[in-house]
Amino acid sequence: MEFKVTKSNGTLVPPFEPTPSGLLELSRIDRLPVLRCNARTLHVFKALGPLGTAQSIIREALSKALVPYYPLAGRLSLNGPTNIDCTGDGVWFVEASADCSLESVGYFEDVKSIPFEALLPSHPSEDQRVDPLVLMQITEFEGDGFVMGLTFCHTICDGLGAAQFLNAIGEFARGVNPLTITPVWHRNFLPQPQLTPPPINLPPPNFTFPDYQLEQANIDIPLNHITHLKLNFMKESQKHCSTFEIVAAMLWRNRTLAMNLGSENMTMKLVFFANCRNLVDPPLPKGFYGNCFFPMTISASSENLAQATTVEVVKMIQEGKTMLPKEFSDWVEGDSSLKKEDPFAAQLGYDTLFVSEWGRLGFNQVDYGNGPPIHVVPMQGSPIIPAAIVGSLPRPSEGIRLMTWCVQKHHLEPLLISISTISSY
Incomplete structure (x- = not known):
């Protein structure tokens, strides 16, 4: 351009x-x-x-x-x-x-x-x-x-x-008065930890940052395909799942397949950021606009991921999400006795995939006088952290645009082929 x-x-x-x-x-x-x-x-x-x-x-x-x-x-x-x-x-x-x-x-x-x-x-x-x-x-x-x-x-x-x-x-x-939502500061909702927090994991002196040269790719999934996948999950599990869960499961599994690890059985990690406004006691008031989220990490062996169906991977994600209240509470209380790594520390391995949901944040509802945006485009956050953002297709299309920076060049084509196969019917 x-x-x-x-x-x-x-x-x-x-x-x-x-x-x-x-x-x-x-x-x-x-x-x-x-x-x-x-x-x-x-x-x-x-x-x-x-x-x-x-x-x-x-x-x-x-x-x-x-x-x-x-x-x-x-x-x-x-x-x-x-x-x-x-x-x-x-x-x-x-x-x-x-x-x-x-x-x-x-x-x-x-x-x-x-x-x-x-x-x-x-x-x-x-x-x-x-x-x-x-x-x-x-x-x-x-x-x-x-x-x-x-x-x-x-x-x-x-x-x-x-x-x-x-x-x-x-x-x-647009001349709306008063505002629909009154902003609330309320930044004193969490106490400082009573116990000594775990040490910050600093890289060793001879550490060099990885040079993955991650490739950018958009994966567009029409709304009717998303609906079909969610109905298929409900049919097999008798449970509901969210759009985020089905898309994250699809990407995590198929990225693992695209990496073609063969007999090498690695631990693969999926990380996403969960809104914790309702986990605070008492829940944060409407209008709060500060940071209140917690990184959830779900792990599975590459062998299990490769052999699992998308439905089974969704179940892994849902089971992992049930741990959010306890893990957030442990972090709030500063329970270093668990000897866990800092959940907010950056994970730089190619075995880790970060997925963020943007469709429900509210960016797509902003209207300055002639309707909501045609689309919203994030800039790549890091060239060395495999990541994906679950957004919306540009208007007027309906569906999901999965914006990814998660694989090296030689893994991109296998990923796109596998995703296109499973996301269509």
């Missing part, structure tokens, strides 16, 4: 009116070192009007949303990443234009050729002395749409929280 994007220098968009100042304490999960990173996504929309309309509408709506969500206009405290300094500085906002239409670039259906850096906001230069928690770029295309490039500090929001904030901007853009 060869086209030119012209960007403004970027400015800070502050809250629309004065907001509280001072320090707000982050939660125990917010403070985790693994969350000191940025999540970057592209959100593709139909036009809101003539060129410049989307930028004007969203800038004003963003400013209004930063009144109830004023901590997002602040900064991580210079005294350490345990507090938010509510400075009211604002969100970094970049206006940009492209010299083509969205239709001419296929609405960015082809993820491999997306120029992410052109569509994502650049960070302010050091001499500007600002370090925003949220950066946004609105790139308007000629006549038919715009792309919101978003960079979000993971320390302050998980996916559900980020989507809640974007939906609030959308409501202000």
Whole structure:
């Protein structure tokens, strides 16, 4: 995709009116070192009007949303990443234009050729002395749409929280008053551990990071195929399963087959992040937008996975999920007597597959005035961690788009062939 994007220098968009100042304490999960990173996504929309309309509408709506969500206009405290300094500085906002239409670039259906850096906001230069928690770029295309490039500090929001904030901007853009959901800070929901936490597993001095050169691939599964697979599971097990469970099981099993391990019997791991808002006592209130999730790890031998049916792998996942309340509780209580590894520590092995569900976060419901996004595109989080995101097919199609960075080049074709076989009928 060869086209030119012209960007403004970027400015800070502050809250629309004065907001509280001072320090707000982050939660125990917010403070985790693994969350000191940025999540970057592209959100593709139909036009809101003539060129410049989307930028004007969203800038004003963003400013209004930063009144109830004023901590997002602040900064991580210079005294350490345990507090938010509510400075009211604002969100970094970049206006940009492209010299083509969205239709001419296929609405960015082809993820491999997306120029992410052109569509994502650049960070302010050091001499500007600002370090925003949220950066946004609105790139308007000629006549038919715009792309919101978003960079979000993971320390302050998980996916559900980020989507809640974007939906609030959308409501202000459409003139909704009051907001459907009132934001709630409430970051003191977990006590600090009473016992000594397990040590952080640091790599040895001679450790070198793997160089998997993971290949990107989209696997599209129409809604009727998903429905068929779920009905098949219910027929064989007399139980229901979620879309996420059936898709994750399919990918985990078929990725193992594609690796063609032969007689080598490895322990394969599936890791996914479970929302724990309802596991907190008392459950977190509606409107909470911080981090509250826990990584679940399910293990099986490569031999068992290769021989299992998709239905049997779904059962493995469901059985593993029953352990979530206890494992989360053990972690909250800081029970290091179990001598388990830190569940939040990054696992870099090729035997591990991370799968994340995006379809239920709320990104696909955001509406700035002309309907929800055509689709939402995440940027690859890490080139060395095999991962997949369960998202939605671009509108108006219905179904699942499985966005993957989970295999090396020589394993990609076997994976795609096996998935296409099992996901169709």
